[in-house]
Structures are given as structure tokens and as C-alpha cells.
Amino acid sequence: MRISAIFLPFFAVVAGAAGFYIRRLELFSIFNDFTGLPLRGAGITTVLIAVSAAFFLIALVFAIRVAVKHKAEPGFENSFDTDHAAYPVVLSVIGAVWLGVTVKRFIDLLSLEQYPVIELLFLIMSALAAISVAFLAIEMFQDPRRKLVVVLSVVPTLFMCFWLIMMYRENATNPILISYAYHCLAIITATLGFYFTSGFAYNKPAPGKAVFFYLAAIYFCFVTLADDHAVTDKIIFIAIIAINTVYVSMLIRNLKWKES
Numbered sequence: 001m002r003i004s005a006i007f008l009p010f011f012a013v014v015a016g017a018a019g020f021y022i023r024r025l026e027l028f029s030i031f032n033d034f035t036g037l038p039l040r041g042a043g044i045t046t047v048l049i050a051v052s053a054a055f056f057l058i059a060l061v062f063a064i065r066v067a068v069k070h071k072a073e074p075g076f077e078n079s080f081d082t083d084h085a086a087y088p089v090v091l092s093v094i095g096a097v098w099l100g101v102t103v104k105r106f107i108d109l110l111s112l113e114q115y116p117v118i119e120l121l122f123l124i125m126s127a128l129a130a131i132s133v134a135f136l137a138i139e140m141f142q143d144p145r146r147k148l149v150v151v152l153s154v155v156p157t158l159f160m161c162f163w164l165i166m167m168y169r170e171n172a173t174n175p176i177l178i179s180y181a182y183h184c185l186a187i188i189t190a191t192l193g194f195y196f197t198s199g200f201a202y203n204k205p206a207p208g209k210a211v212f213f214y215l216a217a218i219y220f221c222f223v224t225l226a227d228d229h230a231v232t233d234k235i236i237f238i239a240i241i242a243i244n245t246v247y248v249s250m251l252i253r254n255l256k257w258k259e260s
Contacts, residue, residue, distance in 0.1 A: 005253035008062065009245045012215045015055045016222025016241070022048045023182065023226035045178065052182075052223070059215040067208025070255040076149070076200040079207070080250040082140040090246060095134030098239040102126040105232040122166055126236065129159035133243060153198035160191035183227055186220040190240045193217040197247060207255060214248035217241070 026044045072079040080087075106123045109115045132155035139149050164187045171180045196210035221237045221244075229237075 004062075005249045008211075008215065008252060009218070009249045012055075012059075012218040012248070013222070013241075013245065015051070016219040019048065019051055019055070019219060019223040020226045022051060023223050027226060027228075048223075052219070055219050056216065059212050059219075062215075063208045063212030066211050066252075066255065067206075069258060070207060071258050072200065072205040072207040072251065072255060074203065074205075076153075077140055079200050079205055079254060080140075080247065081254045082137070082250075085141070087246075087250070088134075088137040088141040091137035091243070092134040094239050094242045094246075095130045095132075095137075098130035098133065098236055099127055101232045101235045102130060105230075118166060118169075122162065125159040125162050129156040130239075132156060133239075150198075150201050153201040156194040157191060157198055160187060160194055163187055164191060180227075182220055182223045183229070186217065186224040186237065189213050189216040189220050190244070193244050193247075207251060210251060211248055214244040214251070217244045218248070 022044065026048055029044055076082070082088075102123055106120075106127070109119060109123065132152040136149060136152040139152065164184075167180070167184060167187055171184075174180060190213075193210070193213040193216075196206050196213060199206055199210070218241050221241045225234055225237055
């Protein structure tokens with residue numbers, strides 16, 4: 001699986017970059033400047049849907065192959081082989097970038113006379129998620145037997161669930177589904193990616209499902225970078241792309257064949 005550990009993440013990144021480009025073309029071409037409504041039957045929209053569906057199918061086929069023919073070693077540290085020093089270093093850098101942009105937005109928010117409480121909660125949870133990503137990697141490298149590992153693995157999932165709620169609140173009355181569909185898919189797939197990652201810490205590995213949602217999160221987070229989001233949100237999405245790329249590569253590399 002060593003070749004797949006390089007090829008699959010690379011394929012997801014390339015497909016995501018292609019999806020990003022097509023999404024940019026779609027946003028600049030299908031929405032009416034006056035009404036804000038999209039053009040019906042636009043070819044570029046069909047192309048993006050087709051590319052997304054094709055990637056979705058390829059990721060699903062590979063994930064099914066993983067689930068049927070391979071297994072993960074017991075324990076998070078064995079499934080991902082967290083003994084390499086590069087693992088905590090890379091994840092700590094990603095977590096630090098995520099935390100840095102969150103703190104910057106947090107400071108800017110507090111400087112305002114009035115601010116939504118839900119936005120404050122979002123930034124606090126984002127900071128906790130960023131810290132947990134880094135500390136989970138450090139704990140796994142130093143001593144995976146500590147109970148703190150289990151707690152840390154859950155925090156990003158809770159943050160992503162909260163983000164999904166916020167996204168729904170912001171778009172509940174928006175009738176233009178295409179304007180936020182990829183944003184929604186990015187958050188959902190990233191949530192499930194973090195969820196199945198924590199499953200390894202709870203000794204409930206599901207490598208097929210984890211691989212699928214890692215790949216899907218990479219793709220859809222790339223696509224939604226083309227949308228009009230805050231810079232902070234885009235950097236968090238980039239951090240999520242990096243995290244999923246690291247985890248899918250490590251997991252695929254350490255999968256074992258199931259015994260006949």
C-alpha cells in the first residue's frame with residue numbers, strides 16, 4: 001500500500017484543485033449580477049457536479065476495497081505508525097497555524113462593541129480543536145496509553161458539528177442551494193473524517209470509512225475555498241486539508257492484508 005499512500009492523497013489534492021478552478025468559473029459565470037440567482041442548466045455547473053460525482057465514486061470504490069481486503073492494526077499508534085518524529089512536528093505546525101488565525105479573529109471580535117455570542121463560541125471551539133490536533137499528535141508520539149488521547153481525539157469532531165450548525169443557521173432561509181452546497185459537503189465530510197479518526201483512539205477502527213471521508217474532505221474543502229468565505233475560514237479549511245492528507249497517507253501506508 002506504499003504507492004497508494006502517495007498516489008491517493010496526491011490524486012485527491014489534484015482533483016480538489018480542479019474542483020476549485022471549476023467552482024471559480026461557476027461563481028463568476030452563472031449568477032445574475034442583478035438578482036443574484038443562478039442560471040438554469042449552466043454547463044459549468046453540470047461539469048462540476050460530474051467531476052465531484054466521479055471523484056466521489058473513485059474514493060468510494062477504493063474505500064470499499066480497503067474495507068474488504070485490508071485491516072488496521074489495533075491501537076491508534078499502530079494504525080497510523082505515530083513513532084516518526086515528523087508526525088508530531090507536522091501536525092503541531094498545522095495546529096499552530098489554525099490556532100494563530102483563530103486567535104487573530106478572536107482579538108478582532110473582542111475589539112468590537114457588540115458581537116454575536118455564537119461567533120465567540122465558534123472561535124473558542126476552533127482554538128480548542130486546533131490545540132487538540134497538535135497535542136493529540138504529541139501525545140501519540142510520546143505515550144499513546146494516556147487517557148488524555150481519547151479526549152483530545154473528540155474535540156475537532158465537536159467543533160465541526162458546531163460549525164455545521166452555524167452554517168445551517170446562516171443558510172436556513174437561502175433558497176439557492178448551489179451557493180452553499182459545497183460548503184456544507186466540506187464541513188460534513190471533515191466532521192466524519194475527524195469522527196472516524198477518534199474511532200481509532202477508542203479501539204473502534206473503520207479504515208474503509210476513514211479513508212473515504214479523508215479523501216472526500218480533501219476534495220470538498222478545496223472546492224469550497226473558491227467560495228466567498230472569511231480568510232480565517234479559508235485557512236481553517238486549508239488546515240483541515242493538510243490534516244486529512246497526513247492521516248490518509250499514514251493510514252493507507254500501514255494497512256495490513258486480511259488473513260484468508
